[in-house]
Amino acid sequence: MKVKDCMKRNVISIPAGETISEAARIFVERHIGVLPVVNENGQPVGILRLTDMLTLELPDFFNLVEDLDFVHDFGAVETTRPAPELLNRPVMLLVQPVTTVDEDSGLLRTYSLMLKDNLHDIPVTDADGILVGIASVVDVATAVLSSWQEQKGKTA
Structure with missing residues (x-):
């Protein structure tokens, strides 16, 4: 089975x-956790995760704090919002490098790439590098497990 069969x-x-503000709108309206960023040809140039967006809310010093157990309430930080001028900046400021997989790749290759790069979702491209789908760990794993069930049925 190929990734194109389950994506x-x-x-x-x-x-x-596009702007960070537009990305936020899409995340909210579509209720998604990952957003591939594409060039004018539809080829992925990066990936934006919902968690990348939330880093705009955290003050810089939070990534220096190793133990947050003592913090029970973030107080005034909870009500702050990114500055409007930041929200109007290009989405590319927050984009992470993208790992893609060809649509004709097998499920285990796809899962190996996801595991290697700690991905929950992976953009799927065609032979020209154009985005044609997205596969989640759930998509890939259930397709693999489904093939186990099919195999079991043939041997029973």
Whole structure:
């Protein structure tokens, strides 16, 4: 089985020239956790995760604090929002490098790439590098487990 057999084909993506504010709108309206960023040809140039967006809310010193057990309430920080001028900046400021997989790749290769790069979702591209789908760990794993069930049925 190939990744194209289990991927989601209706991929929600965002053009590289869009703003952080537009990315936030898409995350909220579509209730998704990852947003491939594409160039004008539809090829992935990066990936934006919902968690990347939330880093805009945290003051810089939070990533220096190793133990947050003593913090029971973030107080005034809870009500702060990113400055409007930051939200109007290009989405590329928050984008992470993207790992993609070819649509004709097998499920174990796909899962290996996801495992190697600690991905929950991986953009799927065609032979021209154009985004054609997205596969989650759940998509890939259930397809593998389904093949186990099919194999079991043949041997029973």
